[in-house]
Amino acid sequence: MFNFHQDHKKLVLTSFIVFAGLSTLIAVMPAYHMQETKPLPAMQGLTEQEKNGLHIYVQENCVACHTQQVRNIEMDNTWGERPSMPSDYYFSKKRLDVWRQSPSLLGSERTGPDLTNIAKRQPGKEWHLMHFYNPRIVVEESIMPGYPWLFEEKNEKEVAETDVVVPIPAQLLKDQHNKVVATQNVLDLIAYLQSLKQAPLPGNGAPEFIPSAKKKEITTASTPADVTVTATATGPDGAKIYMNTCAACHQRDGKGLAGAFPSLAGSTIVNDNNHETQIKIILQGYDARAEYGVMTGFADQLNDEEITAVANHERTNWGNKGSVITAEEVKKIRESLKKLSQ
Ligand code: HEC
Numbered sequence: 545m546f547n548f549h550q551d552h553k554k555l556v557l558t559s560f561i562v563f564a565g566l567s568t569l570i571a572v573m574p575a576y577h578m579q580e581t582k583p584l585p586a587m588q589g590l591t592e593q594e595k596n597g598l599h600i601y602v603q604e605n606c607v608a609c610h611t612q613q614v615r616n617i618e619m620d621n622t623w624g625e626r627p628s629m630p631s632d633y634y635f636s637k638k639r640l641d642v643w644r645q646s647p648s649l650l651g652s653e654r655t656g657p658d659l660t661n662i663a664k665r666q667p668g669k670e671w672h673l674m675h676f677y678n679p680r681i682v683v684e685e686s687i688m689p690g691y692p693w694l695f696e697e698k699n700e701k702e703v704a705e706t707d708v709v710v711p712i713p714a715q716l717l718k719d720q721h722n723k724v725v726a727t728q729n730v731l732d733l734i735a736y737l738q739s740l741k742q743a744p745l746p747g748n749g750a751p752e753f754i755p756s757a758k759k760k761e762i763t764t765a766s767t768p769a770d771v772t773v774t775a776t777a778t779g780p781d782g783a784k785i786y787m788n789t790c791a792a793c794h795q796r797d798g799k800g801l802a803g804a805f806p807s808l809a810g811s812t813i814v815n816d817n818n819h820e821t822q823i824k825i826i827l828q829g830y831d832a833r834a835e836y837g838v839m840t841g842f843a844d845q846l847n848d849e850e851i852t853a854v855a856n857h858e859r860t861n862w863g864n865k866g867s868v869i870t871a872e873e874v875k876k877i878r879e880s881l882k883k884l885s886q
Pocket residue numbers: 601604605606607608609610655656657659662665666679683686687688689691733737
């Protein structure tokens with residue numbers, strides 16, 4: 545009865561049933577299952593600007609060097625507070641348009657850092673602008689390519705009031721009278737990066753890193769040999785905190801970058817015997833002067849001991865001779881700020 549060779553109808557029918565069955569099992573059911581993924585309650589959809597930024601991200605093929613997936617293993621816990629899950633991709637999985645599939649943003653190559661939580665790690669717009677123009681302006685040893693075509697070089701007389709001027713060191717420009725202006729595309733790309741942060745899970749059923757969910761200290765950046773390490777045997781290491789959270793903007797040598805990030809070396813605020821302004825700046829952030837960018841605060845990220853350690857690191861390095869701060873002072877100032885905001 546199963547002699548296919550003699551009955552072509554049976555042959556076609558059987559192979560069709562096998563084909564349809566396997567298709568359902570391997571393609572239709574998983575696709576159907578995927579539709580059931582819901583976004584987390586705290587997640588918001590992408591705005592038009594962020595969506596355009598996502599297109600630029602795809603267009604420039606940033607996925608060649610950057611992942612957006614925190615794997616469920618301990619070495620990945622530097623990139624996020626928890627392992628990634630399907631819901632995290634809810635808003636970016638949408639098709640780009642009728643002709644193009646959903647972009648694959650997960651990536652598999654980590655030549656550069658994972659970007660799942662980049663909005664939390666690097667909130668400043670100025671930093672990104674300089675970094676995209678030429679990464680070596682802000683990260684001396686970077687091997688990331690520059691994207692100068694996302695900027696326009698204009699004569700300073702042509703710069704309009706609405707233009708976002710990027711503080712690029714003059715020696716990188718073709719003409720000293722030129723200014724570098726950000727295009728809408730690079731602003732959109734940055735808006736997209738600033739939307740990349742892990743949403744908290746509702747309740748406490750968080751999946752854990754294997755083998756343990758204990759948060760390890762970030763140890764990627766190394767401390768240059770010429771700085772004093774101010775930490776005591778028990779306290780946090782101010783030099784390490786500086787390298788991981790402050791050096792991206794203020795630079796390893798504490799000298800900052802003209803037009804964007806002020807120098808901490810020789811800063812009157814850092815050398816002042818009244819510690820209040822410096823501690824307040826680290827807690828709350830700072831945007832006092834037009835010639836510099838914006839610094840966002842670290843009150844949520846660093847505890848009193850860590851702020852004390854990093855503040856003292858600034859006070860005792862690069863020729864600075866400020867008096868040393870205690871954790872009690874930081875605690876007091878933090879509490880007074882809390883009272884003010886109530
Ligand atoms: C050839 C590989 C490569 C490509 C392509 C690349 N990057 Fe990078 N990226 C790196 C490396 C390496 C670093 C780390 C050094 C640095 O900060 O410049 C980095 C750093 C970054 C950072 C800072 C990350 C952090 O944790 O501070 C961001 C943001 C970033 N890249 C975004 C992008 C975007 C967006 C694109 C596409 C327009 C892109 N990169 C293309 C290699 C690359």
